[in-house]
Amino acid sequence: MGVSDAKAFLDFSALASAPLGGGKREVVEPATGKVMCTVGIANAADVAAATRAAAGAQKPWAALPPREKAEVFRRAGALFQQHFDELALYATRETGGILPKGQHEIREAITICHLAAAMPLQPQGHVLPSVPGRTSIARRMPHGVVGVISPFNFPLILTLRAVAPALAAGNAVVIKPDTRTPVTGGLMIARIFAEAGLPKDLLHVLPGDAEAGEALVTDPLVPMIAFTGSPAVGRRIGELAGKHLKKVSLELGGANSLIILDDADLDIAASNAAWAAYLHQGQICMAANRILVHHSIAAPLLQRLVAKATHLPVGDGATGQVALGPLIDARQRDRVHAIVQDSIKAGAKLEAGGTHDGLFYKPTVLSGVKPGMRVFDEETFGPVANIITFGSDEEAVALANNNTGSLACAVISRSVGRAMAVGQQLKAGMVHINDQTVNDDCVNPFGGPGIAGNGTSVGGPADWEEYTQWQWMTIKDTAPMFPF
Incomplete structure (x- = not known):
């Protein structure tokens, strides 16, 4: 199917043939019960292979000039806009929403891509106070590979809001979308970014069940997990991530x-x-x-x-x-x-x-x-x-x-x-x-305390905190002599 044909942008024959070790599963439209497509299901071995490939692709991506990184996100945003009607209708059908909800997801995806395009061109550190003859800087460094586990309700927004800034900060990403919404929550994103020119192996999508999720959380090549979903699963992810000394970002809901x-x-x-x-x-x-x-x-x-x-x-x-x-x-x-x-x-x-x-x-x-x-x-x-x-x-x-x-x-x-x-x-x-509770502008820190998400936030200024880590570096013209 040609990508110039809007009706053929999502190639379901390619989705159905994805070679994953957990077999295949039908994606069912909630409103009609009709099968929309069939996707591969990942197992632990698939996760390990994906994280190895992602880790190999991450360093060259992090070293890419910032303007070249930014251009990938600008093209991705343009592709979401170009195929707006098809993608919005698919998101509507797969999630069981109304059409304005599907359209909202695509509009927000465009905005998220635009925000990510700006990140590589922003300052990425500070010059710190120091003694004469020494330069002291704090710079933001990517984690490496970020695992993203996303839910069924707003799968495009809630996946892309982690994927785009994580990539923009220089990371590779492995997505495990909900198996009920694997296209809107992952495969659609992969299709867009592949067409936008994202380097091969930098982004992987692995629909799967608990086996794949736990493999991603415990994989030694994945130092950070971003999860949106239920408190029960969030607690399990937090427990596993803590055991393996990983950074974890949880967004779980709570009492509103x-x-x-x-x-x-x-x-x-x-x-x-x-x-x-x-x-x-x-x-x-x-x-x-x-x-x-x-x-x-x-x-x-x-x-x-x-x-x-x-x-x-x-x-x-x-x-x-x-x-x-x-x-x-x-x-x-x-x-x-x-x-x-x-x-x-x-x-x-x-x-x-x-x-x-x-x-x-x-x-x-x-x-x-x-x-x-x-x-x-x-x-x-x-x-x-x-x-x-x-x-x-x-x-x-x-x-x-x-x-x-x-x-x-x-x-x-x-x-x-x-x-x-x-x-x-x-x-x-x-x-x-003087408003109701359902609000998100993409540029605001989004998160909450306790069961709402362990106090972390994503979005806007919070993205730099989430998807990078600080490295302190000092520079002297010559090494000093010490009294030992």
Whole structure:
């Protein structure tokens, strides 16, 4: 298939023939159940071969002149733009999103490539204070090979946000995408960068299961792992990485609270709550899984939110004008439903939804949610709006901070000063005043404390910290004589 033909840019015959030792697996479209393509599945031996090849390619890449590196990312961004419609539709279908969500992933990919293109031309160190006759510098050095393990929900953005800056900093990269979204989460990126002129063996994509993931985390040629996914897997990766003295960047989600104070505009607040709870079926690490509402406005806010949940259309986002698509697979659907049902048994009241048709889960509203219920304590990762009431700003802060880590929080109020006072007390990596929780501009540090991601951040100024390590170097004209 010729790359000049937009419809043929993703060559599925090439994907299907990838020779990997773990066999092959079908990629299924969540909305229709149709097989989209077949991909190879990696085992531990495949990972070892890839890391050896990547390590061999990394040093020549790191030594490449910065303008030549930058040009690769500029071409990659142009290719995403050139094939925008095809890639956006594929991302929509593979992830079970709506078309605007797929388009958003491609737009963000273009921006991430542009940001990476700027990195090789930025200062990469400091001149430090020193004694006369000696120059002392601190310079940023690439780690070598970076392993990237990425999730199914926004696979292109959440993979590329690690791949692009890691490459731009002079590293090689091995990606292990989720096997449910291996094309959008890896093979699409590899196709783009190969066409953009990235040197051979510098970027590898290995769809695989736990065997491949653990092999990547423990491989002696991989000094850093960047992982986005569930807290359970994140803990396992952190444990293995710590045992092998590796740097690890974890982004795991956590408890995200949208606080609606008693002076908020109810229509605006309900709109923000619905967007934060239901966007991409709630399968977003920043989704507001706790909607904290002052008790004096809880009833009218609940009424508005139930009306939205009842009328939001659910269906195949690639073909229809719908607001929500399917959950990624039956396992995820069953987990969401179990959390909802367990919380109802614990005393929460079902106000809307709570049912599903195949993988299509109805937008759900639960009221009377309290600490100790699964929807309060766990990240549901489904289209569930959980209403928790409070009586004072202090109680709202206490409820929001009742967690083991929070990625994003938001506060809505007519008084910016009051909202700021609340926001400054929230233990979260990102706080938004008069907005909802789902925000990312690509140039901001993205991360959170505790279970949200062990305090690390990616994006913007954080990328240099993540994907390089400091080396201190001193230079003297001649070696001194010492008194020994």
